[in-house]
Amino acid sequence: MRVKICGITQPEQGKAIASSGATALGFICVPSSPRYVNAAQIRAVITQLPENIDNIGVFANSTVDEITQTVTDSGLTGVQLHGDESTEFCYQVRQSLPNIEIIKAFRIRSLEDFDKAATYTTSVNTLLLDAYHPQQLGGTGKTLDWNMLQQFSPSCPWFLAGGLTPDNIVEALNQVKPSGIDLSSGVERAPGDKDLHKVAQLFARLRGKTQLDG
Numbered sequence: 654m655r656v657k658i659c660g661i662t663q664p665e666q667g668k669a670i671a672s673s674g675a676t677a678l679g680f681i682c683v684p685s686s687p688r689y690v691n692a693a694q695i696r697a698v699i700t701q702l703p704e705n706i707d708n709i710g711v712f713a714n715s716t717v718d719e720i721t722q723t724v725t726d727s728g729l730t731g732v733q734l735h736g737d738e739s740t741e742f743c744y745q746v747r748q749s750l751p752n753i754e755i756i757k758a759f760r761i762r763s764l765e766d767f768d769k770a771a772t773y774t775t776s777v778n779t780l781l782l783d784a785y786h787p788q789q790l791g792g793t794g795k796t797l798d799w800n801m802l803q804q805f806s807p808s809c810p811w812f813l814a815g816g817l818t819p820d821n822i823v824e825a826l827n828q829v830k831p832s833g834i835d836l837s838s839g840v841e842r843a844p845g846d847k848d849l850h851k852v853a854q855l856f857a858r859l860r861g862k863t864q865l866d867g
């Protein structure tokens with residue numbers, strides 16, 4: 654299973670989290686976020702990492718040119734579109750960045766949002782389901798209704814996000830079977846400052862669950 658730790662701002666923390674077992678790191682490219690990092694800061698983290706780590710830039714309602722420029726300048730391997738981007742916009746990003754993973758994020762409020770997410774499966778590589786918050790786009794610490802998600806089975810891989818922590822991850826994965834998980838505030842001391850003890854706890858719980866599941 655893919656494990657993405659989002660909101661990385663510091664090279665040493667990125668390196669430590671990658672060696673703990675994360676398969677992907679996320680970088681917030683949304684200027685209003687307290688976790689915002691620019692292309693040079695992202696590059697400074699990526700240069701410390703092994704090549705097998707996916708490095709995902711999180712954007713919200715940016716232009717194709719802004720996304721392309723940031724990817725080119727930073728060395729990102731994927732982009733996560735966390736705003737109101739249309740399927741047509743995703744196609745345009747694909748044309749501009751043909752070798753980059755495109756993840757479309759949805760902030761789930763009702764069952765209708767699952768139908769909407771399903772219409773993106775041919776325009777992106779991966780979906781991500783996050784919790785809805787009226788004021789914040791992401792990194793909110795709010796959980797989704799996992800029970801509601803049991804029927805969600807799109808024709809492309811997907812990440813479960815929203816309020817996941819070392820303490821609730823096993824319960825979440827007992828109810829939902831995503832292709833990957835995404836955590837941010839649940840493994841943080843403060844926005845953008847990751848708690849390496851909580852990260853270690855997360856991977857210990859994931860290993861424990863894998864052993865139990867056989």
Ligand SMILES: O=C(O)c1ccccc1NCC(=O)[C@H](O)[C@H](O)COP(=O)(O)O
Pocket residue numbers: 659660679681683686687688711712713735783790791792793794795814815816817835836837838839
């Ligand atoms: O994290 C942010 O500050 C952020 C700001 C604007 C758009 C997206 C943002 N984060 C996106 C993520 O992928 C987070 O990991 C996701 O929302 C889960 O966060 P959390 O509930 O804190 O685990």
